Amino acid sequence: SSEVQMPMQSGRDYSLGEYFVEVKVGTPGQPFWLVADTGSEFTWFNCHHHKARNKTRTRHGHGHGHAHGHSHGHSNPCEGVFCPHKSLSFETVTCGSKKCRVDLSELFSLSFCPKPSDPCLYDISYADGSSAKGFFGTDTITVDPQNRKHGALTNLTIGCSKSMQNGVNFNQDTGGILGLGYGKDSFVDKAGRQYGAKFSYCLVDHLSHRDISSYLTLGPHHPxxxxxxxxxxxxxxxxxxxxxxxxxxxxxxxxxxxxxxxxxxxxxxxxxxxxxxxxxxxxxxxxxxxxxxxxxxxxxxxxxxxxxxxxxxxxxxxxxxxxxxxxxxxxxxxxxxxxxxxxxxxxxxxxxxxxxxxxxxxxxxxxxxxxxxxxxxxxxxxxxxxxxxxxxxxxxxx
Known part of the structure; x- marks a missing residue:
C-alpha cells in the first residue's frame, strides 16, 4: 500500500498550542513546519513576495537589483519564508479567472481586481480572531520531505500570506497552516485520490519537546x-x-x-x-x-x-x-x-x-x-x- 508518513510534533518549544507537520513546497522544495489544522481546508505559507521594482524588466533580468540591495547584510529573505518566485512550479491564480470569482469565493477570495491578470487576493479570518491576507497560487507540496517515496501533491491551491494579524494560535514564527479540513480540491481531497480516502494522526503529549515526533499519515496504515x-x-x-x-x-x-x-x-x-x-x-x-x-x-x-x-x-x-x-x-x-x-x-x-x-x-x-x-x-x-x-x-x- 502507498501511504505516506509526515513527521509531526508539538509546538511547545515555540510556546504555541499547536501541532506542526513537515512539508516542502515548490520546485525545488522549500521546507516548512505548518500547523496541522483539521478545522480549516485552506493551506497557506508565510510568504515573501519578490517584486521587481521596474515593471518593464523581463523575468531573467530581475535578479541583479535584488542581490545588490541585500549584499550589505547576510539575511536571506527566503529563510523560513516561502518565496514563490523561486519555485518553478508556482503559478499565481489571477483575479479575472473563474477559479478566483467562483471556486475560491468560499475561501474568502476578494472581488478586488484592478486588472484581470492581477493576483486573486484573500483575507481569511479564524475563530480565535487571527487572520491572514495574501494571494492565491497553485504549487506542488512534497508530503514526505524525508524523500523516501517522493510523495507529492501537484497543482494544489495554496495561499501566499503577506500579513497576519496575531491571534492566539499563530504568529510570525509559524511557517503557515496545513488545512486538513474537508473541501473540494483541498489537501485532504487531493491526498485521498492519491493514497486512499483516509488520513490519521497521533498527537504526542502537548508538553513534548520537538525532539519527540509522531506522524500524520496519508493512506491506510498508521505506525x-x-x-x-x-x-x-x-x-x-x-x-x-x-x-x-x-x-x-x-x-x-x-x-x-x-x-x-x-x-x-x-x-x-x-x-x-x-x-x-x-x-x-x-x-x-x-x-x-x-x-x-x-x-x-x-x-x-x-x-x-x-x-x-x-x-x-x-x-x-x-x-x-x-x-x-x-x-x-x-x-x-x-x-x-x-x-x-x-x-x-x-x-x-x-x-x-x-x-x-x-x-x-x-x-x-x-x-x-x-x-x-x-x-x-x-x-x-x-x-x-x-x-x-x-x-x-x-x-x-x-
Missing part, C-alpha cells in the same frame, strides 16, 4: 503503537469540519443532564474534532454541568485567578495535587463508542505549579462544541471517508 482497542463512530461531514455525534458526557460514570439539542448539528449545535484548536470548548449548557462535576472533588485546592490563563474559569496550585481524586471524563458517541481521555488532558498544566480545568465555555445559543488538540493528545485519530467513520485509540504516539 502508532496502540494501548487499547480502536473504537469507531460515524463521521459527520460538515465542511470543512469533521463532526461526531455526541450523545452525552459522563463524569465519574454519571451521565450529566445536558439538553440534546446542544449535540444536534441540525439545531445549530454538534461537535467537531479540531486539531488546530488548543482547548476544548463546550456550549454553556454542557460546560456548566461539566465544570460543576469536575470541581466538586477539588474543594481543597488553592485557587489561582484564571485571568492570567486566557478564559479558563478554574485554576489552582498544583503542589500536592493528587489526580486520582479527579473523576474520569468521557464523551459518549453514537454507536456506543466512548472517548475517555487521561486526566492530564482536561486538568491541564498551564504554568509551573498551576493547573486549570482545560475546557472553555462557548457562549450563545448556537455553535458547535470543539474537541481541541490537548483533549486529543496521546490518541490516534483516523478519518475514513470511504467508511464514513472516525476511529480513535489510546497511544503513546512515539
Amino acid at each position: 502508532a503503537k496502540l494501548l487499547g482497542e480502536i473504537k469507531r463512530t460515524e463521521l459527520i461531514l460538515f465542511p470543512p469540519f469533521y463532526g461526531v455525534n455526541v450523545v452525552g458526557i459522563s463524569i465519574g460514570g454519571q451521565m450529566l443532564k445536558i439538553p440534546h439539542h446542544v449535540w444536534d448539528f441540525t439545531a445549530q449545535g454538534g461537535t467537531i474534532i479540531d486539531s488546530g484548536t488548543t482547548l476544548t470548548g463546550l456550549r454553556l449548557q454542557a460546560y456548566e454541568p461539566v465544570l460543576e462535576a469536575l470541581t466538586k472533588p477539588l474543594t481543597k485546592v488553592v485557587r489561582v485567578p484564571g485571568d492570567d490563563f486566557g478564559t479558563l474559569d478554574f485554576c489552582f496550585k498544583s503542589e500536592g495535587f493528587d489526580e486520582s481524586v479527579v473523576p474520569r471524563f468521557a464523551f459518549h458517541f453514537t454507536g456506543g463508542a466512548r472517548f475517555e481521555p487521561p486526566v492530564k488532558s482536561y486538568i491541564i498544566d498551564v504554568a509551573p505549579q498551576v493547573k486549570c480545568i482545560g475546557i472553555m465555555p462557548i457562549a450563545g445559543n448556537s455553535g458547535a462544541s470543539v474537541i481541541g488538540n490537548i483533549m486529543q493528545q496521546n490518541h490516534l485519530w483516523e478519518f475514513d471517508f470511504s467508511q464514513n467513520h472516525v476511529a480513535f485509540a489510546p497511544s503513546t504516539c512515539t
Whole structure:
C-alpha cells in the first residue's frame, strides 16, 4: 500500500498550542513546519513576495537589483519564508479567472481586481480572531520531505500570506497552516485520490519537546503503537469540519443532564474534532454541568485567578495535587463508542505549579462544541471517508 508518513510534533518549544507537520513546497522544495489544522481546508505559507521594482524588466533580468540591495547584510529573505518566485512550479491564480470569482469565493477570495491578470487576493479570518491576507497560487507540496517515496501533491491551491494579524494560535514564527479540513480540491481531497480516502494522526503529549515526533499519515496504515482497542463512530461531514455525534458526557460514570439539542448539528449545535484548536470548548449548557462535576472533588485546592490563563474559569496550585481524586471524563458517541481521555488532558498544566480545568465555555445559543488538540493528545485519530467513520485509540504516539 502507498501511504505516506509526515513527521509531526508539538509546538511547545515555540510556546504555541499547536501541532506542526513537515512539508516542502515548490520546485525545488522549500521546507516548512505548518500547523496541522483539521478545522480549516485552506493551506497557506508565510510568504515573501519578490517584486521587481521596474515593471518593464523581463523575468531573467530581475535578479541583479535584488542581490545588490541585500549584499550589505547576510539575511536571506527566503529563510523560513516561502518565496514563490523561486519555485518553478508556482503559478499565481489571477483575479479575472473563474477559479478566483467562483471556486475560491468560499475561501474568502476578494472581488478586488484592478486588472484581470492581477493576483486573486484573500483575507481569511479564524475563530480565535487571527487572520491572514495574501494571494492565491497553485504549487506542488512534497508530503514526505524525508524523500523516501517522493510523495507529492501537484497543482494544489495554496495561499501566499503577506500579513497576519496575531491571534492566539499563530504568529510570525509559524511557517503557515496545513488545512486538513474537508473541501473540494483541498489537501485532504487531493491526498485521498492519491493514497486512499483516509488520513490519521497521533498527537504526542502537548508538553513534548520537538525532539519527540509522531506522524500524520496519508493512506491506510498508521505506525502508532496502540494501548487499547480502536473504537469507531460515524463521521459527520460538515465542511470543512469533521463532526461526531455526541450523545452525552459522563463524569465519574454519571451521565450529566445536558439538553440534546446542544449535540444536534441540525439545531445549530454538534461537535467537531479540531486539531488546530488548543482547548476544548463546550456550549454553556454542557460546560456548566461539566465544570460543576469536575470541581466538586477539588474543594481543597488553592485557587489561582484564571485571568492570567486566557478564559479558563478554574485554576489552582498544583503542589500536592493528587489526580486520582479527579473523576474520569468521557464523551459518549453514537454507536456506543466512548472517548475517555487521561486526566492530564482536561486538568491541564498551564504554568509551573498551576493547573486549570482545560475546557472553555462557548457562549450563545448556537455553535458547535470543539474537541481541541490537548483533549486529543496521546490518541490516534483516523478519518475514513470511504467508511464514513472516525476511529480513535489510546497511544503513546512515539
